[in-house]
Amino acid sequence: xxxxxxxxxxxxxxxxxxxxxxxxxxxxxxxxxxxxxxxxxxxxxxxxxxxxxxxxxxxxxxxxxxxxxxxxxxxx
Amino acid sequence: xxxxxxxxxxxxxxxxxxxxxxxxxxxxxxxxxxxxxxxxxxxxxxxxxxxxxxxxxxxxxxxxxxxxxxxxxxxxxxxxxxxxxxxxxxxxxxxxxxxxxxxxxxxxxxxxxxxxxxxxxxxxxxxxxxxxxxxxxxxxxxxxxxxxxxxxxxxxxxxxxxxxxxxxxxxxxxxxxxxxxxxxxxxxxxxxxxxxxxxxxxxxxxxxxxxxxxxxxxxxxxxxxxxxxxxxxxxxxxxxxxxxxxxxxxxxxxxxxxxxxxxxxxxxxxxxxxxxxxxxxxxxxxxxxxxxxxxxxxxxxxxxxxxxxxxxxxxxxxxxxxxxxxxxxxxxxxxxxxxxxxxxxxxxxxxxxxxxxxxxxxxxxxxxxxxxxxxxxxxxxxxxxxxxxxxxxxxxxxxxxx
Amino acid sequence: xxxxxxxxxxxxxxxxxxxxxxxxxxxxxxxxxxxxxxxxxxxxxxxxxxxxxxxxxxxxxxxxxxxxxxxxxxxxxxxxxxxxxxxxxxxxxxxxxxxxxxxxxxxxxxxxxxxxxxxxxxxxxxxxxxxxxxxxxxxxxxxxxxxxxxxxxxxxxxxxxxxxxxxxx
Numbered sequence: 001x002x003x004x005x006x007x008x009x010x011x012x013x014x015x016x017x018x019x020x021x022x023x024x025x026x027x028x029x030x031x032x033x034x035x036x037x038x039x040x041x042x043x044x045x046x047x048x049x050x051x052x053x054x055x056x057x058x059x060x061x062x063x064x065x066x067x068x069x070x071x072x073x074x075x076x
Numbered sequence: 077x078x079x080x081x082x083x084x085x086x087x088x089x090x091x092x093x094x095x096x097x098x099x100x101x102x103x104x105x106x107x108x109x110x111x112x113x114x115x116x117x118x119x120x121x122x123x124x125x126x127x128x129x130x131x132x133x134x135x136x137x138x139x140x141x142x143x144x145x146x147x148x149x150x151x152x153x154x155x156x157x158x159x160x161x162x163x164x165x166x167x168x169x170x171x172x173x174x175x176x177x178x179x180x181x182x183x184x185x186x187x188x189x190x191x192x193x194x195x196x197x198x199x200x201x202x203x204x205x206x207x208x209x210x211x212x213x214x215x216x217x218x219x220x221x222x223x224x225x226x227x228x229x230x231x232x233x234x235x236x237x238x239x240x241x242x243x244x245x246x247x248x249x250x251x252x253x254x255x256x257x258x259x260x261x262x263x264x265x266x267x268x269x270x271x272x273x274x275x276x277x278x279x280x281x282x283x284x285x286x287x288x289x290x291x292x293x294x295x296x297x298x299x300x301x302x303x304x305x306x307x308x309x310x311x312x313x314x315x316x317x318x319x320x321x322x323x324x325x326x327x328x329x330x331x332x333x334x335x336x337x338x339x340x341x342x343x344x345x346x347x348x349x350x351x352x353x354x355x356x357x358x359x360x361x362x363x364x365x366x367x368x369x370x371x372x373x374x375x376x377x378x379x380x381x382x383x384x385x386x387x388x389x390x391x392x393x394x395x396x397x398x399x400x401x402x403x404x405x406x407x408x409x410x411x412x413x414x415x416x417x418x419x420x421x422x423x424x425x426x427x428x429x430x431x432x433x434x435x436x437x438x439x440x441x442x443x444x445x446x447x448x449x450x451x452x453x454x455x456x457x458x459x460x461x462x463x464x465x466x467x468x469x470x471x472x473x474x475x476x477x478x
Numbered sequence: 479x480x481x482x483x484x485x486x487x488x489x490x491x492x493x494x495x496x497x498x499x500x501x502x503x504x505x506x507x508x509x510x511x512x513x514x515x516x517x518x519x520x521x522x523x524x525x526x527x528x529x530x531x532x533x534x535x536x537x538x539x540x541x542x543x544x545x546x547x548x549x550x551x552x553x554x555x556x557x558x559x560x561x562x563x564x565x566x567x568x569x570x571x572x573x574x575x576x577x578x579x580x581x582x583x584x585x586x587x588x589x590x591x592x593x594x595x596x597x598x599x600x601x602x603x604x605x606x607x608x609x610x611x612x613x614x615x616x617x618x619x620x621x622x623x624x625x626x627x628x629x630x631x632x633x634x635x636x637x638x639x640x641x642x643x644x645x646x647x
Contacts, residue, residue: 028597028600028601028605029600029606029607029608029610030535030537030571030597030600030605030608031573031597032539032608033537033538033539033572033573033577036539036540037539
């Protein structure tokens with residue numbers, strides 16, 4: 001498969017985008033200490049969040065919210 | 077506009093003396109909290125738990141009385157609820173984590189029964205009488221399998237109150253990409269609820285109805301730099317079956333409802349201040365005609381090595397349902413209509429403060445929140461029900477790891 | 479769309495490219511010279527040539543790392559008592575070394591603990607996850623790279639060390 005100029009340009013732009021999104025350099029595995037702090041979790045206090053959702057859910061018409069965890073320490 | 081059926085007014089008096097009227101419990105006619113993936117307490121899903129943690133929280137929730145000028149009949153006092161929550165998270169073998177959640181609520185109070193405009197067009201609410209003590213229990217068990225690049229979880233749950241029973245189950249998974257900088261997650265849950273309203277014969281209510289709910293979510297999390305991350309989630313829910321509130325006179329709602337919510341979360345740690353900023357925004361839309369915006373900002377400030385102080389502000393605004401009527405029109409027959417304030421247009425502002433401290437393996441936390449609604453807070457035009465509610469909440473939490 | 483796929487693939491590649499370098503089984507273990515975490519001394523990899531080494535990258539914020547520390551400490555002491563020339567070189571990568579020191583005050587270990595808050599050494603080794611450990615033979619070659627840590631891993635690690643000791647000079 002020959003690689004066209006167009007493909008090379010796309011690869012370069014995307015790599016640049018990836019680096020932009022991850023900060024100029026991607027965060028390495030040993031640099032995840034801050035992200036592992038409890039206050040940096042999407043949901044640091046599950047019981048508080050469940051309680052709040054439970055209450056707002058019954059007083060308001062809306063429901064739905066964050067459903068996943070992410071970030072963290074990247075530990076294997 | 078129809079007139080208030082005299083039988084209904086008579087019944088209010090009768091019920092006050094009989095004192096048998098039961099008001100809706102906290103989760104009236106809504107899917108069990110545990111059924112919706114967003115409401116199962118999230119367990120950090122990067123690695124299996126390495127120790128066992130126990131958490132307990134007791135909360136007191138009190139709604140402000142209905143303002144005197146809006147009350148036509150019934151009790152002004154609204155809900156007072158005490159909620160106990162308990163959670164255990166424990167490792168199972170080397171690759172699994174088990175989570176068990178249970179809660180118990182006991183409540184008393186009155187709720188709006190119907191709305192009329194008997195005098196000069198000013199809305200007035202007829203409330204139910206004061207209730208006897210009501211209880212709700214729920215349970216949820218979840219098992220999570222951790223793999224090299226992600227995890228898979230299943231959970232089952234049930235809830236029980238004297239007029240409402242629900243069972244639910246769900247599955248979810250997440251996978252890390254891009255050297256763990258990006259995480260994709262998705263899940264599905266289902267719940268089936270049986271509704272058997274109290275005093276059905278006395279008030280000519282339905283008996284033995286059912287509703288079921290399916291919900292799916294998809295989310296993307298991205299680490300931006302060593303101090304910040306971002307998550308975007310989409311959540312679609314569909315309810316079908318009996319969606320009307322049997323405790324509200326004249327209430328008639330469609331038998332299906334589709335909802336979509338798009339949430340975004342940003343977390344940033346500020347090194348010089350040793351604090352983390354949380355920003356959350358959610359847009360919501362459904363086929364009842366309701367749109368809403370929710371904004372949540374909290375500041376997680378570390379104080380020394382063992383204390384954390386977390387002030388928080390939340391803003392919420394919703395539009396009204398297409399079939400919301402501020403005053404019940406009993407002549408409408410089978411047409412959809414509801415005067416339930418929860419389907420009216422209004423805004424809410426709440427402020428809270430949480431303080432927590434760690435001592436060895438113990439954690440103690442205290443939280444206070446004040447939530448105030450007003451039609452002037454709303455972004456959307458529309459009609460507001462005078463029965464919109466304000467509340468105060470206090471919580472005390474204890475945690476232990478071993 | 480093919481173009482779209484290429485963009486997504488290369489976006490991920492942009493994240494992986496800096497880590498294309500690194501060390502794996504079969505390579506010479508890259509040298510390092512680091513301060514000890516708890517004492518005012520330096521230690522270099524070359525100080526330990528001739529020993530079987532377990533180079534372990536860990537941090538106080540990484541739960542599996544903390545699980546591995548006492549387990550590897552017990553293994554190290556047991557093997558040394560059997561007369562096997564084995565040492566653990568644990569490189570702490572906490573950006574604030576105090577966090578690593580605090581952990582060891584509660585759970586002290588007998589092996590060598592080094593401090594690298596700037597992260598030059600894990601970068602040199604191409605560490606992709608925490609914890610990552612490298613089993614190095616008496617000639618300074620990496621024989622095994624191990625990512626993550628589960629309690630039962632210790633049996634496998636012990637077997638590899640005994641195999642090296644059996645062939646040792």
